[in-house]
Amino acid sequence: MSDPLITLYVPGGRPELIEKAAKYNPDALIIDLEDTVPPPLKAETRTDIAKLIPDLKSPAFVRVNNDPDYLDDDLTQIASDKIIGIVLPMIDNAETVRHVDAKLAEAEQAKGLREGTVKIILQIESALGVMRTYELATASSRVISVTFGSAEDGDLQRDLQASWSADGPELLYARSRVLLEARAAKLPFVLDGAFSDIKNLDSFRRDCEISKRLGYDGRTLIHPGQFEIAREVYSLSESQANHYREVVEAFEAAEKRGEAAIQVGGKLIDYAMYKQAKAALARA
Secondary structure (H helix, E strand, O other): OOOOOEEEEEEOOOOHHHHHHHOOOOOEEEEEOOOOOOHHHHHHHHHHHHHHHHHOOOOEEEEOOOOOOOHHHHHHHHOOOOOOEEEEOOOOOHHHHHHHHHHHHHHHHHOOOOOOOOEEEEEEOOHHHHHOHHHHHOOOOOEEEEEEOOOOOOHHHHHHOOOOOOOOHHHHHHHHHHHHHHHHOOOOOOEEOOOOOOOOHHHHHHHHHHHHHHOOOEEEEOOHHHHHHHHHHHOOOHHHHHHHHHHHHHHHHHHHOOOOOEEEOOEEEOHHHHHHHHHHHHHO
């Protein structure tokens, strides 16, 4: 399976929306058991989603509740080889990550699944979580990504007591640090978070462009109307792809001549730039 770089949330209490969401062809759905489900309905919704999982036609994660009243039951019921994994919200403690790993291993064994089948994406939504991203990301081999809590008026903004703007300076340090620590942890891909102003597509595009320039591979979406812009921005443009192909072709030809420093389009190209070109094309 390719990396799920553009994902779309679906409320767990609205299972009829899962099939509708799939038509937008996201890399994966995120079926939510947390913020979109009222506490009195969490147990019932969890059971309903667990019954639905075997019939899913799209790649999917399930966002569980990071709350002792719900977490273990969420993990036990939804563990399945029919989902990619879980999204673990509000995480700032490596011990919790290890606990989740152990509970998933128990569920996998009980269901006859290979250990490690269910992967984990961590949601970084607090100041402490930002500071501990590397520690959290390396607490379990199941962790395949983190997602940054970028939403306006979201948990991270509240914890930082920061303002918010579409240009993003208020969260820039936290956004950059999460990216840096996730890269240091050698995660396969790193995701930015939700953009809540779903009608303001111009601001959403600017936010995606900032995110992409920082180094994020993709993001989680909360509305299908955001999908086309996200896919466009986070994909390698044709002009970039053509440049990187030219770099690879020219550098490999130079190598055969015994050279390792050339110019392409007026830019100096050595092994570092050659490796970057190959990596970008491989990701694309």
